[in-house]
Amino acid sequence: MFRRGLIFLGILLLIAEIYTFQALKTVIKPRWAQWLYIAVSAGVIFYIFYSFASYDSRVGQTKKSLYTMALLLITLIPKLLIAIVMLGEDIVRIFTGTYSTVTGTRQGDFLPERRRFVSLMAIGVAAVPFLSMLYGITRGKYNFKVRRETLQFPDLPDNFDGFTIVQISDVHSGSLDNREKVEYAIDLINKEHKDVILFTGDIVNNVAEEMHPWIDTFKKIETPQFGKYSTLGNHDYGEYIELSPDAKAKNFEAIKALHGQIDFRLMLNENVKLKKGNQEIALVGVENWGHNFRKAGDLKKASEGLAKEDFKVLMSHDPSHWAYEVKDSDLNYHLTLSGHTHGMQFGIEIPGFIKWSPVQYVYKQWAGMYEHLGRYIYVNRGFGFHGYSGRTGIWPEITVITLKKA
Known part of the structure; x- marks a missing residue:
């Protein structure tokens, strides 16, 4: 072939x-x-x-x-x-x-x-x-853009009015080749007012060693009041190279350990409650679930103990998960954060005029905010790059989302 x-x-x-x-x-x-x-x-x-x-x-x-x-x-x-x-x-x-x-x-x-x-x-x-x-x-592959969104929800707990999320996704550390530019992006993250930082997967291309030169750099991401959380992407399972079963298992464990080494809590089909005063919202993190990729994500397991009335933010790397399992779920996931597509690193975006990339013929939700019956998904365009060493028209992204009481 x-x-x-x-x-x-x-x-x-x-x-x-x-x-x-x-x-x-x-x-x-x-x-x-x-x-x-x-x-x-x-x-x-x-x-x-x-x-x-x-x-x-x-x-x-x-x-x-x-x-x-x-x-x-x-x-x-x-x-x-x-x-x-x-x-x-x-x-x-x-x-x-x-x-x-x-x-x-x-x-x-x-x-x-x-x-x-x-x-x-x-x-x-x-x-x-x-x-x-x-x-x-x-130059374009490091042309970082901070994109801001404000979402209003009638059932957002009052204490979380103005709660701010910073999202990054798809670091692909094995592709990074300019420390100064990466540190500039870290500075952009640290300058933002934020309550929590969420990383939605793909910390490497294939193996844990790719991240080792960058651990000290990403540890510089300051930890906000409600912490730093992460989940896995399809590249974090080491399935795109030839490894023996034993080497593959060791590599997977090493990749999971990377998240703790940069002070992120890796969520593996689980949820945590973020509490503010006597109120709380649920943060749900699933492993990768992709319509055309590995389906390790278990939404039911990740949502154990949660009710429909709980306000929920879901981290799921592949946006096809939202399309196939999340957006019509009876549990009502208010906001889903994804990445994966990179916007194909190629396209045209002129706000208010045009938003196009070849990847839109594969993913209906491929970059930015989408809504279905009051439930939202935001697809981050990615921090790093993969496939080819460049970005044209679809720039690397740091997302800032503010939740407001409607």
Whole structure:
């Protein structure tokens, strides 16, 4: 299957390269410049295929593989856009040639020459994602945004009016590579007025050792009055690399221990009561439950002792859990906090105008706040990054949610 994937990728790149070179050849006339482009492009493609061919599934994602994926995307996507524009011109050229032949008005070759304007337009169109992705790879992945939401509930206990939650998610410590930027994000968290901090999973990519260089950094997150709590994400089970059963079990225990090492209480299908005076709200934490991923979360077990009337905040890493089990539950979970999607680290968000990412075709709830019959879910866009070393349009996030009495 992996080999078939490489073959398909090779065909796709070949088509994109043919059209891209035709566009450049129309615009750039010096032969040496054309040959320089061929040499550079061939070198990049060779490196990409060499990196994929030497990928070790026993190790999983590494910083090298993350950068290789970023290089592939920044190479492939702009060239595919050029190919689409140039293909459109070819359709027009074929139609024009056919029409002129049938009507007897053709002069010269069957296909008219390519127009320089179309080639320039194709290159201009491709420049937008190229420059956007270049920014996303070099700076965007640490372009942290503090996003604020205020929610009103008629049944929120009076003492919790103004209660503030800070949420982070998807640290993916194995991908992080800039300590100064990460410490800046920690400072942003510490500057916020907050009553509790909640971390909704994916502390690593694959193994506990990825977090070891970052433990002292994340321990700097100050503990507010009501504490720091966390839960597990799909990557925290070590299932995306090849490990023996014994090594996998030890790795899982080590990953769970990481949460205590950065002063978070890891919640494993359980709940705690946060008390303020003579009133309380319930914080519920489930293990990962994903419609297409591991279903270790046990909502019934996690909610033992709770009644429908209790005000509840649920931590569940995968937002599909809310869609399939939570939003229509008779226990009435007021607010669910999730992550997981990262907003695919690629999309367009202009508040009030557009909010789009390819991931929305997989997850209905993929970034930000959603509501169903007075029950809410907030999907954090993620603190770190995974899959490729960059973010374009969907920036890393620190969420601040304030609960208000309606």
